[in-house]
Amino acid sequence: MTVNSILSNPSQFYINGQWTDGQGSETCNITDPTSGQVVLTLKNGVTKDSNAAVEAAYNAFNTGPWYNEYTGVQRRDALLKIAQVIDDNKHQIAKIESLQTGKPIGNSTFEAMHGAEVFRFFAGLADKQGGKHFSPNHDQSVSAYTIVEAMGVIGLITAFNFPFILAIWKIAPALAAGNTVILKPSPQTPLSSLLLAQLIHDNQLLPPGVFNVIPGGIEAGAALVNHPHVDKISFTGSVGGGKAVYKASAESANLKHICLELGGKSPNVIMDDADVEKAAQHAAAAAFINTGQTCCAGTKIHVHKKIYDQFMSALIAITKDLTDRMTTDTSTSSIGPLIDQNQLNRVDGFVQRAIKNNEAEVLIGGERWGQQGYYYKPTVLKSSNLQAEVVCEEIFGPVVTVLPPFEDLDQVIEFESKSNFGLACGIYTNNAKAINTFVKKMRAGSVWVNCFNVLNPYMPFGGYKNSGIGRELGEEAIKEFLLTKSVSSVITSAAAEIPFSPAKRTLLEYSTVAKTEPSLNPQKFTEVAIIHLPNDSMPNALKKASYGGSDKKSDAAGLSFLETSV
Numbered sequence: 001m002t003v004n005s006i007l008s009n010p011s012q013f014y015i016n017g018q019w020t021d022g023q024g025s026e027t028c029n030i031t032d033p034t035s036g037q038v039v040l041t042l043k044n045g046v047t048k049d050s051n052a053a054v055e056a057a058y059n060a061f062n063t064g065p066w067y068n069e070y071t072g073v074q075r076r077d078a079l080l081k082i083a084q085v086i087d088d089n090k091h092q093i094a095k096i097e098s099l100q101t102g103k104p105i106g107n108s109t110f111e112a113m114h115g116a117e118v119f120r121f122f123a124g125l126a127d128k129q130g131g132k133h134f135s136p137n138h139d140q141s142v143s144a145y146t147i148v149e150a151m152g153v154i155g156l157i158t159a160f161n162f163p164f165i166l167a168i169w170k171i172a173p174a175l176a177a178g179n180t181v182i183l184k185p186s187p188q189t190p191l192s193s194l195l196l197a198q199l200i201h202d203n204q205l206l207p208p209g210v211f212n213v214i215p216g217g218i219e220a221g222a223a224l225v226n227h228p229h230v231d232k233i234s235f236t237g238s239v240g241g242g243k244a245v246y247k248a249s250a251e252s253a254n255l256k257h258i259c260l261e262l263g264g265k266s267p268n269v270i271m272d273d274a275d276v277e278k279a280a281q282h283a284a285a286a287a288f289i290n291t292g293q294t295c296c297a298g299t300k301i302h303v304h305k306k307i308y309d310q311f312m313s314a315l316i317a318i319t320k321d322l323t324d325r326m327t328t329d330t331s332t333s334s335i336g337p338l339i340d341q342n343q344l345n346r347v348d349g350f351v352q353r354a355i356k357n358n359e360a361e362v363l364i365g366g367e368r369w370g371q372q373g374y375y376y377k378p379t380v381l382k383s384s385n386l387q388a389e390v391v392c393e394e395i396f397g398p399v400v401t402v403l404p405p406f407e408d409l410d411q412v413i414e415f416e417s418k419s420n421f422g423l424a425c426g427i428y429t430n431n432a433k434a435i436n437t438f439v440k441k442m443r444a445g446s447v448w449v450n451c452f453n454v455l456n457p458y459m460p461f462g463g464y465k466n467s468g469i470g471r472e473l474g475e476e477a478i479k480e481f482l483l484t485k486s487v488s489s490v491i492t493s494a495a496a497e498i499p500f501s502p503a504k505r506t507l508l509e510y511s512t513v514a515k516t517e518p519s520l521n522p523q524k525f526t527e528v529a530i531i532h533l534p535n536d537s538m539p540n541a542l543k544k545a546s547y548g549g550s551d552k553k554s555d556a557a558g559l560s561f562l563e564t565s566v
């Protein structure tokens with residue numbers, strides 16, 4: 001499979017609804033990690049490219065139809081169409097994702113379908129965002145309400161490990177909220193983001209400038225973070241990268257909003273009542289998911305003393321089986337390669353240092369697999385040094401560290417409370433008291449009971465502590481891309497004020513209108529401006545709505561505003 005057989009404009013950037021050449025001179029190689037072969041060379045994004053994309057997104061937000069004319073229902077429909085196109089092209093998406101990451105093709109196909117599901121979820125929220133109305137005093141002369149508005153232009157920066165999913169977790173809620181976006185994927189893995197742009201472009205699913213893609217390059221990412229017209233950065237990557245972005249965002253001219261989805265060292269606790277074989281299966285899957293290149297992977301295991309020996313035998317047998325089934329063929333492989341040689345060196349570096357410093361014992365694995373590509377054997381380490389690097393740091397490879405057996409869950413929780421990370425954790429038990437204690441006391445964004453790495457669009461995902469700020473997925477994620485505006489309006493005459501221009505109308509409340517104008521069927525309206533006046537003056541006030549000039553015009557304009565808001 002070649003990149004050209006899937007991507008029509010493989011080395012171009014997608015800006016303002018057009019395919020354009022990058023303006024820099026440096027290039028970047030995209031490599032197939034199963035073989036180490038270069039599959040595409042494309043330009044690195046530079047500041048000029050980012051600036052062009054920001055300008056396109058800024059214009060699209062301020063003057064284009066996406067935010068100014070589309071209703072929530074229209075945005076919903078656009079996102080549903082994107083979901084359908086992803087589903088229809090899931091095999092192409094999966095092929096290109098596996099080509100650039102080396103993932104087993106089954107995983108990539110699942111991830112493409114998950115991406116479609118995430119678009120559907122946020123499509124369902126696109127038309128359901130609104131503010132609240134308050135009556136702060138009894139005579140109702142003050143109309144007080146909130147409206148929710150899109151933030152504006154959003155910069156999305158993603159990592160190499162789940163390129164398609166990580167991008168969609170950001171794109172879908174940002175667009176559902178009415179924003180325009182610039183996606184800067186990891187320089188190692190831009191291809192599935194470019195394919196998404198191609199699918200959106202070829203099927204004319206979004207107005208120009210709403211969705212832009214600038215492949216790789218630290219300069220391109222930094223330019224987004226520094227640009228005064230970018231209102232928010234949503235970032236997935238390393239803790240170091242996240243902190244640099246946080247700092248630069250704070251120092252940028254416009255004090256950006258920020259969402260950071262960073263690393264983890266998620267503990268997996270196996271209690272004494274666990275079904276040992278099942279728990280070991282789950283623990284291996286939890287740790288080795290995506291070759292361990294997963295922020296929430298269960299890379300640290302605490303096992304109860306009573307079942308420790310049995311569990312360890314089972315875990316080693318499962319890991320051996322996984323290793324025996326390794327192959328470079330993504331259609332049959334059990335576990336894929338690491339992303340590149342740097343990552344391979346980095347992972348092996350952790351293991352070799354642990355051995356050299358007597359911090360851990362390798363029970364299985366601990367070395368490169370094969371001669372081609374960037375494969376590393378799934379590895380089980382045993383450590384009794386609770387301060388060891390392999391116990392405390394994110395390795396981002398297929399390496400799991402088992403800690404000394406425990407007897408008291410409280411001690412495990414106490415130990416974990418000192419971790420710098422707080423992304424996820426899991427416990428295997430049917431002991432209700434243990435579950436309740438664990439759920440309550442663990443300082444982590446996701447808690448999994450008798451399962452691990454369970455992610456779906458409904459459940460917010462994100463970290464405590466160094467694991468991040470903000471949430472992706474769930475209703476929380478769309479709120480990350482909205483701003484709330486409070487409006488207090490004192491009515492001083494009988495003339496009603498239409499509080500919004502039609503272009504910026506927002507659903508608030510239609511009950512007063514319905515009560516005073518029974519001829520209007522509120523069911524007809526998806527969006528109606530509230531006209532809040534003392535009840536006895538409402539009919540006249542409505543008729544006299546001062547909207548654009550004379551009484552007659554105002555009358556017509558006021559009512560026609562309501563009617564055209566359908």
Ligand SMILES: NC(=O)C1=CN([C@@H]2O[C@H](COP(=O)(O)OP(=O)(O)OC[C@H]3O[C@@H](n4cnc5c(N)ncnc54)[C@H](OP(=O)(O)O)[C@@H]3O)[C@@H](O)[C@H]2O)C=CC1
Nearest residue numbers: 158159185186217218221222237238241244262263295396
């Ligand atoms: N979710 C998670 O937990 C993840 C954790 N990691 C961890 O990070 C390590 C390195 O992975 P990597 O993907 O290189 O992660 P990075 O944090 O280096 O990069 C992630 C993304 O952020 C961009 N980026 C990095 N620094 C900046 C910056 N200062 N300003 C703007 N953009 C920036 C990168 O692009 P560019 O390189 O062009 O700057 C890339 O698109 C892994 O080994 C792993 O430990 C990685 C991925 C996901």
Ligand SMILES: CCCCCC/C=C/C(=O)O
Nearest residue numbers: 114162236294295296455
């Ligand atoms: C649905 C498959 C698992 C997705 C895992 C998402 C991981 C995120 C990250 O590593 O940042």
